[in-house]
Amino acid sequence: MNSKFASDKPADNLSCHHGNRGSCSTCRLAELCIPIALKIEDINKLESIVHRGRPIKKGDHIYREDEEFKSIYAVRLGSVKTYLMTNDGREQVTGFYMAGEVFGMDGVASGIHETSAVAMETSAICAIPFERLEELGTLIPSLQRHMFKLLGQEITEDQKLITLLSKNSADERLAALFLSLSQRCKAIGLSPDNIILPMSRSDIGNYLGLTVETVSRVLSRMQKKEVIRIDNKELSILDMDALRAITNYSDY
Amino acid sequence: MNSKFASDKPADNLSCHHGNRGSCSTCRLAELCIPIALKIEDINKLESIVHRGRPIKKGDHIYREDEEFKSIYAVRLGSVKTYLMTNDGREQVTGFYMAGEVFGMDGVASGIHETSAVAMETSAICAIPFERLEELGTLIPSLQRHMFKLLGQEITEDQKLITLLSKNSADERLAALFLSLSQRCKAIGLSPDNIILPMSRSDIGNYLGLTVETVSRVLSRMQKKEVIRIDNKELSILDMDALRAITNYSDY
DNA sequence: CGACCGCTTGATCATAATCAAATTTTGTGG
DNA sequence: CCACAAAATTTGATTATGATCAAGCGGTCG
Numbered sequence: 001m002n003s004k005f006a007s008d009k010p011a012d013n014l015s016c017h018h019g020n021r022g023s024c025s026t027c028r029l030a031e032l033c034i035p036i037a038l039k040i041e042d043i044n045k046l047e048s049i050v051h052r053g054r055p056i057k058k059g060d061h062i063y064r065e066d067e068e069f070k071s072i073y074a075v076r077l078g079s080v081k082t083y084l085m086t087n088d089g090r091e092q093v094t095g096f097y098m099a100g101e102v103f104g105m106d107g108v109a110s111g112i113h114e115t116s117a118v119a120m121e122t123s124a125i126c127a128i129p130f131e132r133l134e135e136l137g138t139l140i141p142s143l144q145r146h147m148f149k150l151l152g153q154e155i156t157e158d159q160k161l162i163t164l165l166s167k168n169s170a171d172e173r174l175a176a177l178f179l180s181l182s183q184r185c186k187a188i189g190l191s192p193d194n195i196i197l198p199m200s201r202s203d204i205g206n207y208l209g210l211t212v213e214t215v216s217r218v219l220s221r222m223q224k225k226e227v228i229r230i231d232n233k234e235l236s237i238l239d240m241d242a243l244r245a246i247t248n249y250s251d252y
Numbered sequence: 253m254n255s256k257f258a259s260d261k262p263a264d265n266l267s268c269h270h271g272n273r274g275s276c277s278t279c280r281l282a283e284l285c286i287p288i289a290l291k292i293e294d295i296n297k298l299e300s301i302v303h304r305g306r307p308i309k310k311g312d313h314i315y316r317e318d319e320e321f322k323s324i325y326a327v328r329l330g331s332v333k334t335y336l337m338t339n340d341g342r343e344q345v346t347g348f349y350m351a352g353e354v355f356g357m358d359g360v361a362s363g364i365h366e367t368s369a370v371a372m373e374t375s376a377i378c379a380i381p382f383e384r385l386e387e388l389g390t391l392i393p394s395l396q397r398h399m400f401k402l403l404g405q406e407i408t409e410d411q412k413l414i415t416l417l418s419k420n421s422a423d424e425r426l427a428a429l430f431l432s433l434s435q436r437c438k439a440i441g442l443s444p445d446n447i448i449l450p451m452s453r454s455d456i457g458n459y460l461g462l463t464v465e466t467v468s469r470v471l472s473r474m475q476k477k478e479v480i481r482i483d484n485k486e487l488s489i490l491d492m493d494a495l496r497a498i499t500n501y502s503d504y
Numbered sequence: 505c506g507a508c509c510g511c512t513t514g515a516t517c518a519t520a521a522t523c524a525a526a527t528t529t530t531g532t533g534g
Numbered sequence: 535c536c537a538c539a540a541a542a543t544t545t546g547a548t549t550a551t552g553a554t555c556a557a558g559c560g561g562t563c564g
Binding site: 465466484 | 521528
């Protein structure tokens with residue numbers, strides 16, 4: 001399954017820490033990432049500032065809360081979660097990011113990361129220094145526009161999550177998350193109804209404002225109703241319509 | 253038709269009702285709004301694109317969900333709430349905005365407003381056409397940076413609300429909201445412990461993911477404990493420390 | 505191998521939702 | 535400005551959802 005994420009470039013590029021000409025322009029995920037907004041010559045400018053990181057292991061951090069905000073990041077391969085620490089020491093998961101998705105925009109406001117980002121599985125991450133991106137943004141209007149869009153997307157996503165947490169039951173929240181993951185898998189060419197969940201039950205519950213026990217019970221319930229089949233990390237959506245019905249056809 | 257403003261009249265509206273071209277540079281709220289990032293000559297450029305609206309009445313909309321996204325807005329006077337309609341026809345309040353605060357950035361991603369914005373009391377709103385702002389952003393780096401910050405702030409705020417909804421009890425949510433309002437009042441030179449709430453109980457509950465009844469009960473409880481005194485719209489914070497204690501000293 | 509971790513399931517409890525009704529405030533037309 | 539209707543708020547009684555407490559299972563990794 002993850003072989004579908006295989007890099008379009010040989011492994012030696014993965015271990016190259018600095019910009020690789022050709023990487024963004026040939027990246028299969030470009031349409032989800034930043035370069036979509038750019039013309040060929042502008043992509044070259046962008047590439048000159050992008051750092052393609054070597055693979056990082058499950059549990060490795062990309063950045064930590066309270067660190068200086070320097071870059072935003074794109075998931076090239078794998079998946080990442082972001083989370084923050086509440087004042088009473090509990091963790092709050094604030095987002096899951098899959099291949100092609102951009103994260104790390106918290107910190108734009110204050111210059112300090114408000115969350116930590118950690119790989120949920122072996123992943124490869126592109127880092128894009130934000131200062132350089134700002135400089136480029138003033139030179140390339142379509143890049144500036146795309147940056148605004150990325151930030152705007154994050155806002156839209158967050159507001160949907162707020163609505164979900166504020167208005168929906170445990171079952172509805174789970175169903176909405178699964179539909180979201182399904183769509184996002186589809187968008188990068190993976191099966192929309194056969195998903196390997198990179199996150200733990202506890203992460204899911206945390207993200208959705210539920211306890212692990214509740215998550216587990218909801219999953220069992222959905223399985224009994226033959227809406228999904230779930231075996232450890234492997235989620236199969238058996239009845240997409242039923243899942244949509246559970247969410248009240250929300251657009252989360 | 254007069255629920256909308258500014259944009260029905262194009263350029264001549266600039267030297268309008270309050271007839272003051274020097275508006276941004278003399279605005280008491282500038283430090284909270286956009287101009288703080290700018291040099292004098294840049295403020296003039298900004299002012300040339302800002303539309304200062306005439307006062308709007310309670311209940312008037314600034315924009316509605318699904319309308320084309322054209323401008324972002326700053327509250328000059330009064331207060332505004334934003335909300336969206338869930339697919340099952342319920343309202344979800346997504347934000348309260350007071351004088352000096354900027355709203356309307358939902359819509360940056362899709363070009364369509366994802367929320368509606370309505371005045372909670374008689375208000376005056378400045379509209380700033382986003383396209384012009386983008387153009388200026390490429391000319392004035394500090395403006396671009398400030399735009400990023402505004403969007404980033406919205407993200408940070410939303411993530412705090414997510415955490416609040418996900419982790420905190422009814423009492424904690426109310427206390428956190430009151431502290432936030434208190435700080436924001438203070439920031440614009442109003443009393444931090446004597447606040448006129450522009451929003452209804454129902455709006456508060458909606459925003460915090462609680463029913464009206466729960467909000468009412470929490471208020472009664474806090475009043476009995478002499479942490480606050482609340483008389484209709486008039487909130488007095490009697491014991492700021494107790495309020496902070498209720499929130500577990502969260503930084504919401 | 506064994507301790508630990510993640511997950512599941514069961515029993516009980518607590519918080520906030522829901523249902524219901526009284527009361528206050530607000531808005532409107534005369 | 536008043537009277538009345540409508541809307542908002544408060545309070546109470548009951549219920550339901552999900553949290554908490556508890557226990558057991560299965561896999562993993564040192």
